[in-house]
Amino acid sequence: MNDSIISMITNSINSMEKTIDDLIYVKDSNTKRKLINRLKNQVSNIKLMATELQTLSSTINLQMGMDNPQRLSRTELEKYTGKDSMPAYIAVDNVIYDVSNVSAWGGATHFGLSAGQDVTAQFNSCHGGQSILQKLPIVGEVAND
Numbered sequence: 001m002n003d004s005i006i007s008m009i010t011n012s013i014n015s016m017e018k019t020i021d022d023l024i025y026v027k028d029s030n031t032k033r034k035l036i037n038r039l040k041n042q043v044s045n046i047k048l049m050a051t052e053l054q055t056l057s058s059t060i061n062l063q064m065g066m067d068n069p070q071r072l073s074r075t076e077l078e079k080y081t082g083k084d085s086m087p088a089y090i091a092v093d094n095v096i097y098d099v100s101n102v103s104a105w106g107g108a109t110h111f112g113l114s115a116g117q118d119v120t121a122q123f124n125s126c127h128g129g130q131s132i133l134q135k136l137p138i139v140g141e142v143a144n145d
């Protein structure tokens with residue numbers, strides 16, 4: 001859903017750029033007025049779509065029980081080792097999961113893996129295709145450093 005709204009916003013921005021190009025060269029005041037009205041409509045369309053996107057993403061966050069999703073860089077993620085009273089977080093495909101209360105991740109380790117890491121590659125090679133991740137609470141997403 002988000003993707004289609006984002007592509008609609010991108011298309012609207014592209015057509016706005018074209019309208020601005022047309023406006024630069026137009027001489028006739030009547031055509032100029034028409035182009036300006038078109039630009040105004042394109043701006044309000046984008047505003048509408050941005051509001052829709054905002055509503056959607058807060059709905060999704062609520063549905064995922066993340067009333068306050070976190071964005072952690074990989075460096076910040078390394079602090080969440082599950083040791084020294086820190087929760088145990090891991091990342092798979094840029095999504096951060098809390099494995100603090102997952103018995104398979106007892107002691108914040110799992111088959112030689114430790115919390116605080118991006119374990120996407122290990123997950124794909126050990127559990128690829130399994131729906132294990134749906135059982136894990138989501139904390140937020142990885143922010144690129």
Ligand code: HEM
Binds near residue numbers: 111112
């Ligand atoms: C080195 C690669 C891995 C191996 C060999 C491995 C192996 C296993 C095995 C044998 C189990 C079932 C036994 C148990 O419950 O302890 C298991 C469960 C589990 N693994 Fe892994 N695993 C690996 C990587 C990962 C990664 C990267 C994740 C990150 C999400 C993960 C998440 C889990 C979870 C959440 C369970 C519990 C599943 C359940 O409750 O149904 N594993 N793993």
